[in-house]
Amino acid sequence: MSDQFWGLKTFCLLTGGSQGIGRGFAVEFARKFGVGSHMLLLARSTPGLEQTRSLVKSANSDVNVQIHSVDLGKADLSVFKTILDHEDWKGESFDLMLLVHNAGSVGRADQLSKDMDDPQEWNRYLSLNLFHVTSLTAEFLRKFPSGHRCIINVTSLCAVKPFKSMGYYCVGKAAREMYFKVLAEENPELDIINYSPGPVDTDMVSGLINQIQDEETRHSFVSMRSSKTLVTVGETTQKVIDLLTSRGYKSGDRFDYFDPLPQ
């Protein structure tokens, strides 16, 4: 694995790029990309993607940005293959290929785990939060079978710690993180990091506060918001940039916003 991460001619595919953490990552990562880099942003919302594209172009006009509106919970291999074979970068070679799995949903936080009993609801939830992640990863690795390939999985404290009223999210994040740990174990040449961004002040938190059934968990978010202890998108983006710069993690590791940076 190369010592250099930034300033390279990079191909970057990022999911959930229309808002929140995804937008923050896209803009600040692009700022550090080298000439000839390409960024491909996926999400459902076209207006959101367009706004992110415009912010990315302002941050670094040397980066070619493509956006693609797609419902990741319904996309299959052929969709990802078509997207990755886009003519804009066909035949191009890159010094770094970066895949950022940021898209995800919190699931039905109005349901407690004893009522999470419907296989179809599970299938829907995991299609967006796990299954498409594996399909996209597979196509990405087929498209780029060698070279420095880095995969960032946006995970959560919920992957390792149960929280009331967040059953789907906890299960989905635990499953997704384990998938990347196995991928890292099987493919030591890959550069994989499970990054937990901390409790970031995004629309997901607003949604949770409105929807969540458990009062204790709701209160913890309300209280973090009012005491301004929620992490900002800027702070968590800077932390993952510093982590990637450090090259100080082992592929497959989990790293949390509150962890000290590797020396």
Place this chain on the structure above:
Amino acid sequence: MSDQFWGLKTFCLLTGGSQGIGRGFAVEFARKFGVGSHMLLLARSTPGLEQTRSLVKSANSDVNVQIHSVDLGKADLSVFKTILDHEDWKGESFDLMLLVHNAGSVGRADQLSKDMDDPQEWNRYLSLNLFHVTSLTAEFLRKFPSGHRCIINVTSLCAVKPFKSMGYYCVGKAAREMYFKVLAEENPELDIINYSPGPVDTDMVSGLINQIQDEETRHSFVSMRSSKTLVTVGETTQKVIDLLTSRGYKSGDRFDYFDPLPQ
């Protein structure tokens, strides 16, 4: 939570009761049940279930045993509701209600994680290894809304440690264990244990040795079998019995065969 676990009038539902660990648990648990207990065994194989029933009856003729052949990967809520409403124990009350989630499959060990890219395969795998577990748990808790309800989730080291060529199994076990951790967090009155039985010498291990793609993982199983360091069904059954007798775990905990028993 009561101090006594064995000798009570118990209702026990156990999945995967036709062979291996499930059969071992069924027979030895039943031996310790009180008069008037009922045991309901689910699995696909009717001959296997019949054999387990006969072993259970030999161990303790005071236990009423029902068997039900069902493909758990395809069962839904209504199937579980019907099974749980069986007239044999309709209106009966029990001192202990025990649900043992033992059924599970190893998944396509011939596939490495970079090829685990098919949402339908994921859906099939998790239907058997996660989704039905949530449906059955939900119906069990509706049928028995109060009293000492104990749930044993048969988990694995794979839930917390990635193994090459065992991607589906690792992801499924990680997801399932997190589901039970959330359930325990949300329902402190329940008695839930995630029990990892160790590498037990069952048909699953034989299947793995034949099918697994990664040589390192295959070798570790072959070597454990030839050096007789695989755990026997009898040993792991005794360990979980000792653990349940001790009452020395916190609901939602994970306990491995190799862990020392709580004092």
